[in-house]
Structures are given as structure tokens and as C-alpha cells.
Amino acid sequence: MTVRLAGVAIFMIAALYTWYGRDYTASFGDVLGPSVFPMIVGIPAMILAASLVVFPSGQVSWPPRDHMLRQVAALAILAGYAWLLLPLGFPLATFGLIAGLGIVLGGAPLKAVALGAVLAPGLWALFDQVLGLPLAVLGRWFG
Amino acid sequence: METFSLLAQGFAVALTPLNIALLLLGCFSGTLIGALPGLGPVNGVAILIPLTFAFGFDATSSLILLSAVYFGCMYGGRISSILLNIPGDEPAVMTTLDGYPMAQQGRAADALAISGVASFFGATVAVIGLTLFAPMLARMAIYFGPADYFALYILAFVTIGGIAGVDPRKTLLSALIGLMIATAGLDPISGIPRYTFDNYHLYDGVDAIVALVGLFAISEILMLLEKAARDRAAPIGLDSWLPDFRQIWKTRWAVLRGSVVGFVAGVLPGAGASLGSVMSYSMEKQASDKHGTFGKGDPRGVAAPEAGNNAASGGALIPMLSLGVPGSGTTAVMLAMLISLNVQPGPLLFERQPDLVWGLVASLYLGNVALLILNLPMIGLFSRLMMVPTWALMPIVAAVSFVGVFSISNSVFDLELMIIFGVLGYLLRKLDVSLVPLVLGLLLGGDMERNLRRAMSISDGDWGVLMASPISVTLYVLTTAFLGLSVWLALRDRKRQQARVTEG
Structure with a gap:
């Protein structure tokens, strides 16, 4: 359960990250612009986090x-x-x-x-x- | 023979009074940090980095100090393994298997001396390897273009988590979280602020050192609080430090094999000292355990993993210095220090700052000798200092961490950030997510993005440039193969576990 919850949390963060990153607009002379790299990072993070929600792995035992x-x-x-x-x-x-x-x-x-x-x-x-x-x-x- | 003249020049750098003093200080404190359960090379080096900044040492001296600590930890870890049956740090786990039984049989002095000599031999093999191979790798790396570096970084992220045991998705996710944190701050090319939330403290981005100290030192305190607070068993006493030298000579083949295996494991990305010692031990067990004596106090079972972890820790410096891509957690932390001192490791480091590279290599030769001398007769001192209880040790660690981080920028914000990273590190460790890929992402993220954007500017927006050179194609093939292998291994482990569940 903990892994699923963590997956959800990381997914939300990655989604917010990607959403914010979308708007950083390129200045002239810079081919790729400042928003492409956050996309390259954020989207795989969303996919991986989602996969942890669906197929969690490992057990977490919290302390008493x-x-x-x-x-x-x-x-x-x-x-x-x-x-x-x-x-x-x-x-x-x-x-x-x-x-x-x-x-x-x-x-x-x-x-x-x-x-x-x-x-x-x-x-x-x-x-x-x-x-x-x-x-x-x-x-x-x-x- | 160019290497020899460069090395001679390195000894001239290493033999300045300041560097000798730092080397000895590093060797001593490293052995102690390694010997203290709860403090390992990563925490030790992470805590010391901000202090080296604060004292204003140059990059060469800082690197000499930290490498001495790193090597010293590898020597120190075995002391508590042998006398307490508690590994002083992660790579020393294998040493407990035969070291503690030896100590129980009254052969503690032999076990300590055998492991000390094995450590010396392993580390020396690694430093010789570093002398020979690091410049070669650096010369090859000169041909790397921006697109190739981008591919290299991807390979580094995929491999740093190692192969076995962990879910590869968690490793990748850890690296991606690191990359996300790395993009916070002013964009290096266009200068617009990203993910700063109008907080001016974040305009410079997250200081990697602050994050590191939090991730490793503060999270360790939280991990310790989980366990029940109880006193450790008293260590096995030592009558003398003088060993039986014939015993040491008997382990010579184990030491040699362990050193070579460990060195190879160290150079490979993502393996590091822990895997080096595991591999050396299991190889040695297969090679020479004919009478089933391993695990019951066989001297070769002490010699092989110690030679292996020391060789691996030296080997891990090779990719860090020549490619700028660290091969282990501790070298990742050392990379953070170099980047913070505006030294960019990589092929150009060998041409632009030969003093730093060769001064470090020469110091490592000297440090090894110093560590051997320090570790044989002074073992009694270390075994007493090792008994500092956790409740007294960890508050000191916390205080020193705070002083170090505060001295970087005198800002309370950095202290808060450090605590936040401590909580993050604790949560990720609970989830079995390795922190090393995160650190690597945080460190290399800026460079990775710059290289990508540079490559895309050269090609004028054609993504094909990323796969245009044979180097990058090779790196992508390696990445895919590694990823395939680790996914396959993870699935296999899972199936086995399920089979076990249905059986039981």
C-alpha cells in the first residue's frame, strides 16, 4: 500500500512539474528552449510512478x-x-x-x-x- | 613514459606540508568514520565537504582530504566487522562472515592484520590501475561530442543502481527526481527562472552539497531512531596487534584475486565497493573453499573481500575523474564537491589541471602506506574510539552537518532545505529507492540539459543528431542491453518469490 501511495504522490508531483514546465517559452537563438528538458524528465517520471501504482513492488514496514x-x-x-x-x-x-x-x-x-x-x-x-x-x-x- | 614524469610532478604536489597534513588527517578520520557503525564513506565524505569549502582549501587539497577519508573508511569498516560483528559500513558486510569467527577463536589480531594488508594490496592495485587506465579513458573521451555526453549520462543513470536486487523502475525514478530538482533555478541558457516559485533562494538552484548532507546524514539519524535503542555488545578484546606473519602470506592468492575482481567491479558504473567485496568473496569461496571452512573463520574469507572493496573504491575514481560520471555513491559525492569548486571532471581535466589529477594519484599512493602503518599498531586506539555510543555520536554528526551547511551561505533557508532533504531521503530509503541515482541526477542534470541543447543547436533542431555518431549509438545499445538485463532479473526474482509464496 505504501508503495502505491508513494507512486501516487510522485505521479502528482511529476504531473505538476510537467504542467508548469510546459509554459517556459524559448528565447530566440535557443533551438530547444527551456521547456523541452522538463518534458523529457517529467513524462517518463509520470509513467514510472503510474506503473508503481499499478504494479507496486517491495514491502515497507513502518516503525512502531x-x-x-x-x-x-x-x-x-x-x-x-x-x-x-x-x-x-x-x-x-x-x-x-x-x-x-x-x-x-x-x-x-x-x-x-x-x-x-x-x-x-x-x-x-x-x-x-x-x-x-x-x-x-x-x-x-x-x- | 609520460605518465611517470606526470606522476613525479604529482608527488611534488602531494608532498607539500599542507597536503601531507590533510592526507594524514583524512586517513585517520576516515578510518574512524569507517569503524564507527552508522557512519560510512558516503555520510562521512558528505559531512566533510562543506567544511572543506569553509576552510577555503583549493580543489586539489580538498580532493586529497576527501579521497584519504574515502580510502580510510574502507580500512576502518573492517575493524567493527571483525571485533563487533557489525559492519562499520556497507562494503564491510562480507568481512563479518569470516572475520568475526576468527576473532571469536582468539585470532582477532591475525584477522585485523590480514585484512589490513589485504586492504593495502587491493588499494595499491587500484591506484596503479588508476595511474594506467584513467589517462587512457580520458584520451578516448576527448572524442565525445555533446550528443555523446547526453547518451553517456543516460547510461550512467540506468547503470548506477546496479543490477541485482532492486526494482529498476525505482532506480530510474530516483534519477528522474534528481533531474527534476536539478532544473530548479535560473535556466543556464535563456536565464529565465524555472520552478523557483518566486523564492529568490531558489534562483541559484538547489545546492547539491546541502541536498547531499540532508539525504545522507539527516536521513541516517531518522533511520537509527527506528531501531530500538539498546547497547551494543562489547567488542572482542585484543591482546596484541602483532600478527602471525605466515598467516598473512598464506592469503596471498586470495588477496590477488580479490583485488583484480574488486578493481573491475569498481570501474564498471553502478557497482562500487559493496558489490566489489561481495563479488570477491563469492569468487574466492568458489575458488578455494575445498574443506567448507569459509564462514567459520577462514583467513582467505577475510582477505578477499577486504582486497576487493579497497580495489573497487579506487577503481570507482577512474570513471569519475576521466568521464565525469561517478561509479559509486561516494565518488558521486566527491563529484559534487569538484563541481561546487568549479572543477569539471572529464577528459579535459587531465589536460587543464594535471596537478589536481596527479597530485591526487600520488597522494593515494602515500595515503595507502600511511593507512597501513596507521592501521596496524594503532588498532587498539580505533577499537576503543569505536565504542562511542550512537546517542553521543549522531548528535555530533548533526551539529557538524549544520555547521558545514550553514558556513556555505550563512542562510537559514539552506538549513531548512537540508532537513527537508533528510526527510525525503528517509522516505525514499524506506521505499527501497537508492539515493545515489538521485544525487547523480541532481549533479549531472544541468550538464545533461546543456549538452542536449548544444547538440540540438548544432543540428538546428533535428533530433536525429542524438543518434548520429557511432559513440552515442554504442552507448544507447549498452543502455538498452543493461536495462533489458535488469528488467529481466527483476521479473525473474519476482517469479521466484511468487513461486515461494505459493509453495509455502
Whole structure:
């Protein structure tokens, strides 16, 4: 079932892709124009995706619910890091990332927090001080 | 003898202090990345690429660093295979079959030394092959026109997924998804924006490096979260690293056969190191398993796949450098780095940037020696570092990935894109869709389209130009044959499975 659903999703994306690509009009001097290649890519993708809907292959076993929750939690931490990196600054955001992911991955909470507390400033020192990548110590919210 | 003078020039490049330092750093971290379960050559190289950009190394130095990591991974993978019965990376799977039994019998030091020497020999065969054959292939490729390149790219997409095991439709679909993503951004010829949805971040297209780190590193975290979190078994202890050298000498034919088989598998598109080690092991088993000792701790069963995967990983560099078409996942990732540094691999690379090509080749000779020296006495250090638990390792991987990607453009958009690609990579892996064709499509898409449009401009819109040269016709014939073979194999597997279902 999952393969069929994925086939439907990819078919829709490929169809939208092909539909959008149709309208890119050629400027003069360019024989093929910008819309032919998307057609060459989009149409076979639609055919292959459709064939997966009709003749699916392979089984997909999804993880149990509690593991899915952990995956969602991990994604939330990753997204939170992306959005909070500039407001919080590198060391603080990275501390949250390492401690959070450590706990989600099954580490003991105290150990994960300790790891974050050691590594976040450590990585900042390594990248910013030693290797010369500029990474803000304090984010927008603090200065 | 031109090759030798070029190689001498290469050693001059490789022996600069910076390049030696990067080589040693790469060898060490590569061995460690290979040894750590959960981190393989593709993830390791993908994470390190943005960092090499950030430090502003030139293309030669970056390539030396990443190739050292790549070769080091092949050495490192065997350590956890032998001591933990967990392959450190995919190509090391075969090494567990005889390596772990050997370690259980108290011959861990022998197994490690045999596999280390086999790795050295296999990789050296591959580098010699690279020295001899890559320039030859590059000279042939000079005659390729735009239409021929278009045909070559199609062949690459069809073959990169390999032959056995996977549904060929999924491989092709993966490549097509990559090509779709590659068309986003300003059209290279007419300059109109395509699929940017008025988001100015997308005008430059999707940065292949950002996509790669997401696809490989972030999706790996999601894959790990699926499994139950539990502690790994303790590794088998090591009393000494000094092996019985007669044991090593006994495996010489296994090493030789494994190296040759692995090298051929590596050069062929779509095979790579994993298939190289599988093929070497099964060949060796057929050739010398007379008493049924394979799988129970036969030293030859350790030597052959290790020689094979190291030879294959070197062999895979040949099509990447001389044609610009990578033969494996990791070389695809290295191609991404070269393209991002404005180095276009292919036949002209050998003429325009001999320093890069020959500096790399010379570094690989040196790196092999360094890896052998590093891997014999320091094995105890690696086996201790290998025990870093997953819950501590993966957050570090995530943090380093973020730093690397953020340092490319300082944009939060790239971080978001990386996470999105991580989810995409996870979903595709769950569906048994290989990610390597997608990466290849993303990397080669722009070039493929440019070559098509150039060919069509030359012919003034006549599609016949695509089949006009003997080279392109040969490539299409190969593509069709390969596609036919893989469809036939997939159908055969399916029939067998159905037969098994009805029987049971």
C-alpha cells in the first residue's frame, strides 16, 4: 500500500512539474528552449510512478508508534535548531541540539546534557577559534 | 613514459606540508568514520565537504582530504566487522562472515592484520590501475561530442543502481527526481527562472552539497531512531596487534584475486565497493573453499573481500575523474564537491589541471602506506574510539552537518532545505529507492540539459543528431542491453518469490 501511495504522490508531483514546465517559452537563438528538458524528465517520471501504482513492488514496514514519535521529536529538534541558531547564538543552540538529540536517541538525560554542555562550547572553540569559521557566540536575542 | 614524469610532478604536489597534513588527517578520520557503525564513506565524505569549502582549501587539497577519508573508511569498516560483528559500513558486510569467527577463536589480531594488508594490496592495485587506465579513458573521451555526453549520462543513470536486487523502475525514478530538482533555478541558457516559485533562494538552484548532507546524514539519524535503542555488545578484546606473519602470506592468492575482481567491479558504473567485496568473496569461496571452512573463520574469507572493496573504491575514481560520471555513491559525492569548486571532471581535466589529477594519484599512493602503518599498531586506539555510543555520536554528526551547511551561505533557508532533504531521503530509503541515482541526477542534470541543447543547436533542431555518431549509438545499445538485463532479473526474482509464496 505504501508503495502505491508513494507512486501516487510522485505521479502528482511529476504531473505538476510537467504542467508548469510546459509554459517556459524559448528565447530566440535557443533551438530547444527551456521547456523541452522538463518534458523529457517529467513524462517518463509520470509513467514510472503510474506503473508503481499499478504494479507496486517491495514491502515497507513502518516503525512502531513510539519510534515514530521519537522521529518527529528529532525533526522538531533539528527544525528548532535551524530557526533558533541565529536568535540564540551557536553555543546555546548547539547545546540544545546535542542534549535533545542525545535524549531522543536513547541516551541517559543527564549524560546527554553533560555531553551537550561540553561539546557545544568545544565545537564553537574548534570551528570559530581554531578553524576560523565565524560563528556568533551570542545571538540576536542577547545583543 | 609520460605518465611517470606526470606522476613525479604529482608527488611534488602531494608532498607539500599542507597536503601531507590533510592526507594524514583524512586517513585517520576516515578510518574512524569507517569503524564507527552508522557512519560510512558516503555520510562521512558528505559531512566533510562543506567544511572543506569553509576552510577555503583549493580543489586539489580538498580532493586529497576527501579521497584519504574515502580510502580510510574502507580500512576502518573492517575493524567493527571483525571485533563487533557489525559492519562499520556497507562494503564491510562480507568481512563479518569470516572475520568475526576468527576473532571469536582468539585470532582477532591475525584477522585485523590480514585484512589490513589485504586492504593495502587491493588499494595499491587500484591506484596503479588508476595511474594506467584513467589517462587512457580520458584520451578516448576527448572524442565525445555533446550528443555523446547526453547518451553517456543516460547510461550512467540506468547503470548506477546496479543490477541485482532492486526494482529498476525505482532506480530510474530516483534519477528522474534528481533531474527534476536539478532544473530548479535560473535556466543556464535563456536565464529565465524555472520552478523557483518566486523564492529568490531558489534562483541559484538547489545546492547539491546541502541536498547531499540532508539525504545522507539527516536521513541516517531518522533511520537509527527506528531501531530500538539498546547497547551494543562489547567488542572482542585484543591482546596484541602483532600478527602471525605466515598467516598473512598464506592469503596471498586470495588477496590477488580479490583485488583484480574488486578493481573491475569498481570501474564498471553502478557497482562500487559493496558489490566489489561481495563479488570477491563469492569468487574466492568458489575458488578455494575445498574443506567448507569459509564462514567459520577462514583467513582467505577475510582477505578477499577486504582486497576487493579497497580495489573497487579506487577503481570507482577512474570513471569519475576521466568521464565525469561517478561509479559509486561516494565518488558521486566527491563529484559534487569538484563541481561546487568549479572543477569539471572529464577528459579535459587531465589536460587543464594535471596537478589536481596527479597530485591526487600520488597522494593515494602515500595515503595507502600511511593507512597501513596507521592501521596496524594503532588498532587498539580505533577499537576503543569505536565504542562511542550512537546517542553521543549522531548528535555530533548533526551539529557538524549544520555547521558545514550553514558556513556555505550563512542562510537559514539552506538549513531548512537540508532537513527537508533528510526527510525525503528517509522516505525514499524506506521505499527501497537508492539515493545515489538521485544525487547523480541532481549533479549531472544541468550538464545533461546543456549538452542536449548544444547538440540540438548544432543540428538546428533535428533530433536525429542524438543518434548520429557511432559513440552515442554504442552507448544507447549498452543502455538498452543493461536495462533489458535488469528488467529481466527483476521479473525473474519476482517469479521466484511468487513461486515461494505459493509453495509455502
